Amino acid sequence: MTATGLGDNPQRSHAGDGPSPAEALRLFETMVLIRRVEERLRDDSAAGKLPGAVHLYIGEEAVAAGVCAHLSDRDYATSTHRGHGHFVAKGGDIRTMMAEIWAKREGICQGMGGSMHVADISKGILGANGIVGAGLSIATGAAFGARLDGDGKVSVCFFGDGASNQGALMETLNISTLWQLPVIFVCENNGFSEFTPSAEVTAGRIADRARAFSMPAAEVDGNDATDVWRAAGEAVRRAREGGGPSFIEARTYRIQGHFEAESFVLGTGRYRSDEEIAGWRQDNDPIARFRSRLVSDGTASAAQLDRIEAEVLDRVNEAVAYAEAGQPADPELAETLMFAPEES
Amino acid sequence: MTATGLGDNPQRSHAGDGPSPAEALRLFETMVLIRRVEERLRDDSAAGKLPGAVHLYIGEEAVAAGVCAHLSDRDYATSTHRGHGHFVAKGGDIRTMMAEIWAKREGICQGMGGSMHVADISKGILGANGIVGAGLSIATGAAFGARLDGDGKVSVCFFGDGASNQGALMETLNISTLWQLPVIFVCENNGFSEFTPSAEVTAGRIADRARAFSMPAAEVDGNDATDVWRAAGEAVRRAREGGGPSFIEARTYRIQGHFEAESFVLGTGRYRSDEEIAGWRQDNDPIARFRSRLVSDGTASAAQLDRIEAEVLDRVNEAVAYAEAGQPADPELAETLMFAPEES
Amino acid sequence: MARTRLIQAIHDAVVEEMARDPKVIVYGEDVELSIVGDLRGVHEQFGHDRIRNTPICETTLTGMAVGLASAGYHVVVQMMFSNFLYTGMDAIGNQMSKLRLMTGGQMELPITIIATIGGGSANAAQHSDTSYPMLMNLGGVNVAVPATPADAKGLTKTAIRSKNPCFLLEPNGRGGELGEVPDGEYLVPFGKAAVRREGDAATVVAIGRMLKPALAAAAALDAEGLRVEVIDPRTLVPFDEDCVLSSVAKTGHLVVVDEARECCSAASQIAAVVAEKGFSLLKGPIRRVTTPNVAIPYAPNAEAHVIPGEARIAAAVRELLGRTENHRQGVPA
Amino acid sequence: MARTRLIQAIHDAVVEEMARDPKVIVYGEDVELSIVGDLRGVHEQFGHDRIRNTPICETTLTGMAVGLASAGYHVVVQMMFSNFLYTGMDAIGNQMSKLRLMTGGQMELPITIIATIGGGSANAAQHSDTSYPMLMNLGGVNVAVPATPADAKGLTKTAIRSKNPCFLLEPNGRGGELGEVPDGEYLVPFGKAAVRREGDAATVVAIGRMLKPALAAAAALDAEGLRVEVIDPRTLVPFDEDCVLSSVAKTGHLVVVDEARECCSAASQIAAVVAEKGFSLLKGPIRRVTTPNVAIPYAPNAEAHVIPGEARIAAAVRELLGRTENHRQGVPA
Ligand SMILES: Cc1ncc(C[n+]2csc(CCOP(=O)(O)OP(=O)(O)O)c2C)c(N)n1
Ligand SMILES: Cc1ncc(C[n+]2csc(CCOP(=O)(O)OP(=O)(O)O)c2C)c(N)n1
Numbered sequence A, B: 001m002t003a004t005g006l007g008d009n010p011q012r013s014h015a016g017d018g019p020s021p022a023e024a025l026r027l028f029e030t031m032v033l034i035r036r037v038e039e040r041l042r043d044d045s046a047a048g049k050l051p052g053a054v055h056l057y058i059g060e061e062a063v064a065a066g067v068c069a070h071l072s073d074r075d076y077a078t079s080t081h082r083g084h085g086h087f088v089a090k091g092g093d094i095r096t097m098m099a100e101i102w103a104k105r106e107g108i109c110q111g112m113g114g115s116m117h118v119a120d121i122s123k124g125i126l127g128a129n130g131i132v133g134a135g136l137s138i139a140t141g142a143a144f145g146a147r148l149d150g151d152g153k154v155s156v157c158f159f160g161d162g163a164s165n166q167g168a169l170m171e172t173l174n175i176s177t178l179w180q181l182p183v184i185f186v187c188e189n190n191g192f193s194e195f196t197p198s199a200e201v202t203a204g205r206i207a208d209r210a211r212a213f214s215m216p217a218a219e220v221d222g223n224d225a226t227d228v229w230r231a232a233g234e235a236v237r238r239a240r241e242g243g244g245p246s247f248i249e250a251r252t253y254r255i256q257g258h259f260e261a262e263s264f265v266l267g268t269g270r271y272r273s274d275e276e277i278a279g280w281r282q283d284n285d286p287i288a289r290f291r292s293r294l295v296s297d298g299t300a301s302a303a304q305l306d307r308i309e310a311e312v313l314d315r316v317n318e319a320v321a322y323a324e325a326g327q328p329a330d331p332e333l334a335e336t337l338m339f340a341p342e343e344s
Numbered sequence C, D: 001m002a003r004t005r006l007i008q009a010i011h012d013a014v015v016e017e018m019a020r021d022p023k024v025i026v027y028g029e030d031v032e033l034s035i036v037g038d039l040r041g042v043h044e045q046f047g048h049d050r051i052r053n054t055p056i057c058e059t060t061l062t063g064m065a066v067g068l069a070s071a072g073y074h075v076v077v078q079m080m081f082s083n084f085l086y087t088g089m090d091a092i093g094n095q096m097s098k099l100r101l102m103t104g105g106q107m108e109l110p111i112t113i114i115a116t117i118g119g120g121s122a123n124a125a126q127h128s129d130t131s132y133p134m135l136m137n138l139g140g141v142n143v144a145v146p147a148t149p150a151d152a153k154g155l156t157k158t159a160i161r162s163k164n165p166c167f168l169l170e171p172n173g174r175g176g177e178l179g180e181v182p183d184g185e186y187l188v189p190f191g192k193a194a195v196r197r198e199g200d201a202a203t204v205v206a207i208g209r210m211l212k213p214a215l216a217a218a219a220a221l222d223a224e225g226l227r228v229e230v231i232d233p234r235t236l237v238p239f240d241e242d243c244v245l246s247s248v249a250k251t252g253h254l255v256v257v258d259e260a261r262e263c264c265s266a267a268s269q270i271a272a273v274v275a276e277k278g279f280s281l282l283k284g285p286i287r288r289v290t291t292p293n294v295a296i297p298y299a300p301n302a303e304a305h306v307i308p309g310e311a312r313i314a315a316a317v318r319e320l321l322g323r324t325e326n327h328r329q330g331v332p333a
């Protein structure tokens, strides 16, 4: 874990129960679904089939999956430029997501947003966002709405270690504490902001920033799906019960480059070693770890899990076929879609 | 201290020596000078003689005086909308400051800035500032310059409890820690942001925000000049020696309204009781407290201190006379002064 | 009809809309007692869930509005001085003006942001900007600039009922001015200018705080035999091009008065629209009377020098029509 | 002369200025390896005190520049995409553009901010803005918009030697384009436009990324017998009014091509200046070819539709000169 620059072992957030077998299988399926989506996007991007940049979530799947397992469509989530995983885990449709990234009319945003901005408001997915840190205040605002509604909804903000240096973090920690808003701050500490190692630009322990507001803050192994699941479960429960905001720092690692054009852009530039990446890939893959635990503790057989993986791959292939067959975006849409039609 | 919303007694920052007798007398003089300046501005504002709004520092003098006692003209300081005290304590000339507030050509900013923007770059006074929290990054940038110069200069940022909720605070705590910048963050917690009590808008202990970065942070009685002086001395020494940034939260109380038009603006609106103000004025006046300590510990006689007070009052009267006799600002100056002339 | 102060008109509009729609939520720094004064006392009627003081953190205030609006509320944010829009600019420039398109029309963002614009009170450069050009260029937000209490009320109500981000920019220092406000439900539509004075010699478009000196200039010019038509656009986005173009069709001359700095001002925008769509109507150059490209100085004499006033407006019209000041003196007042 | 990429030209300018003046300090997010690529490797030459990766905190990056400049340094901040200027807008709008006047001329603020502008790369709305109108309206900052590698170098060097805040806005997606850059010390003055192509039928002012399609349109129109003059303003603040006005004196027609959104765009500003100072020179309306008032869409076809390109520019010129497309087909290519 040295690459995260945080050194010591994350403390366990909670000793409570893990997911039930059914929940565990859903968690596994979600992680695999994200992985297959991202691998396909990686390949299609390399093949030049996607118009814009894609920022992939490979290796970080346990975070989105473990947190969103506790959410329903009524709950809100804000995401980042690296947002496919959150979209998928929060229940977004991978066909319309793929169509969006392919810039098609059938895209969830009609091709107007693209990879960095997949959103499905009907599912509470308030959007991937191209502005680092922007989700913090949006999630807090949605949490304010949830509190006003008073019906136990919660709002989750996913953001990176890099984003945690935006002052918006402190501002939203402050206001959500004061107003006891049902918001869960999930910092995905994947070791890097673009090509800069976290330790170079992030002082102290990120979770301490929340503790300064006496906000409950857990530091978890973000590659351990169960660990994330537990910490998130506790935070979501607290928020639903009116107990206010919580903070989770999930320590993980970005396996892919910052974005898929990275090696082209970087040329000979280097900011981490191939061994470091290989180490994480081999020893700390969140899906492999979870899979072997499921098998070893008897939750599922290898064959069962293979079947899930195969099904998931079919769904991804189908989604890509759907996207590929879609219509090009309406080029004139922007001129009519900027403003919502007013009543009367 | 209930009005600050922070409840418990501030902890003493350091048990080291207090100021020498000569230093103590200068401290006293500075505080009295600020008080007389502010009282005169209060009266001239009430009499309708000043064009713009004035935000007064009465009751908070020990903070500026105690901190700036450790600074020389080479050091930098940024200030707030409530900036006369910092200007005076940092060695600014009260004649040109008064002329500025009177909108005169002789003003330190030629009448272009006014009360909220008094600045004297030659004295390292980088300016009072009308944007709450803006000084945080400016002071940090100046500290970066000081570190590059490598000659032991420091930079002080004065800001309010209200400003401590601007995200810029966390951003500058982070970067100054990472880069070990010689900056001292001085939070003047005077209990209010405009008409809002601090506790309503400020969660947790403000100094804890710095502690989250392992930054040395002291909470001092801001109405005890010696206490402030000690904590600032330690912080300035650390910064000069390359020990990086420090944080001081000075708890004090704003005796005057947010600005001098407050009672006109507020009408019947109330956000604190007259008794609360009277209590602070009577029992906790930083000047009265310091004065009686000077007399009781034999540093000075009452007559000596009276003489200082009388001299100071003369200087203030003289400064106002200077301002009043000044020329109106050049109305066309703005059109020529926006850009510095380029070389060649 | 009742004579009402401008800030009271905004207050009444907000109170009426809060009463009409429980989804209207108001917040801002110190908004309960409120230095600006437009929302004073509203919290006593509606309580802290509906209107609330916030910490000082403009970045979050504008950003939260996006989230709260996404959650189905109509958000009213009082930002005090429009200079603080710079501080909260991220969510304005990158989020609320863009997200509806970016989500393919999924998001509705009923957000009303209230702030004051303009100088004239010796508040100096950091409290005196007229910042609508920056907002107008974003493409995704409406901008209203009421100049009278009636419009302040009617435009505020329209903004709060809108499904889109709207900026309601109050004229700084004019909050106490009185004007007739129609009784009962009163809405002013966006995109409809008001002809404040009719005339045929020249068209003067005067924005927000500039209406008052423009009307004074028109009165002075009237005494010289020049009848100018004074148009108050009331909203800059959407903008009533037809009203201005048909006035220019009548007068052949256009002066645009704008307190914003000259470069990329609303005045420049309006001039460009007329130079493009109304060129054949013009008998002479389009004159803009604006604040020069400077920070607003503190000293009242310097401030008065840079902010357009009656004299500069009248001079621009005279110059356009080939009249000299001497000429003026020849006319009995 | 050497054929050089645009980002390399900026790189060379920064390196030369850093070598010349030890007070030049560079910082920015991820600036050492640098996604934009213009400053890649500079840290190897100058070390971490002179060029340094910062945390992601635009508010502080622009604000620190004010403090560091006050401490006697020339600060170069690389902000990547100009959309992030919104995030760091407070110190731009409230501090660096105002403090020199506000301190009565005491402060000198030698700050150069580098960012990319414009779309065309399917980066979608939050990475494609052309945000100079907002900067131009501030009144206190210079704005340079190099369109060629030579200008990129020469304007960057001038910016870094300036005593005032300067924005150096690189054309997004054009960093790899090659052009001749004069050897040795090469500075391009601010406020001097370049006539990129001479002609007498119409004046086309094309800003930044728009130069390329404007030149392509000019070539196409040439084949139809229309010689248009293409002007590259190079800096928008200061702006070379004389160059444009004397061209319009020759051609009588003006088209302004601007990738910024139409409302309060640089195009509107230039149109307003000419409608005011060059009205008598005009034989017809001033046409602006701009991005409509929309957020930039992601889909490349939709993006191409809203961003001005060769076809729209050529059509605007033809329309202005009363030529039809049919007319064009009559002309042998
Ligand atoms: C306001 C803003 N500043 C800078 C960027 C450029 N940028 C995009 S992603 C990124 C790094 C983000 O790091 P982190 O938050 O850790 O997320 P990660 O990419 O590691 O998932 C940066 C600097 C941006 N998109 N928005
Ligand atoms: C960015 C910004 N937001 C809001 C304001 C309006 N305002 C001026 S002073 C003030 C309260 C500041 O409180 P604090 O920082 O505690 O300083 P104090 O007045 O108590 O000295 C506010 C909200 C401002 N000037 N700038």
Ligand SMILES: [Mg+2]
Pocket: A160, A161, A162, A188, A189, A190, A191, A192, A193, A194
């Ligand atoms: Mg990261």
Ligand SMILES: [Mg+2]
Pocket: B160, B161, B162, B188, B189, B190, B191, B192, B193, B194
């Ligand atoms: Mg305070």
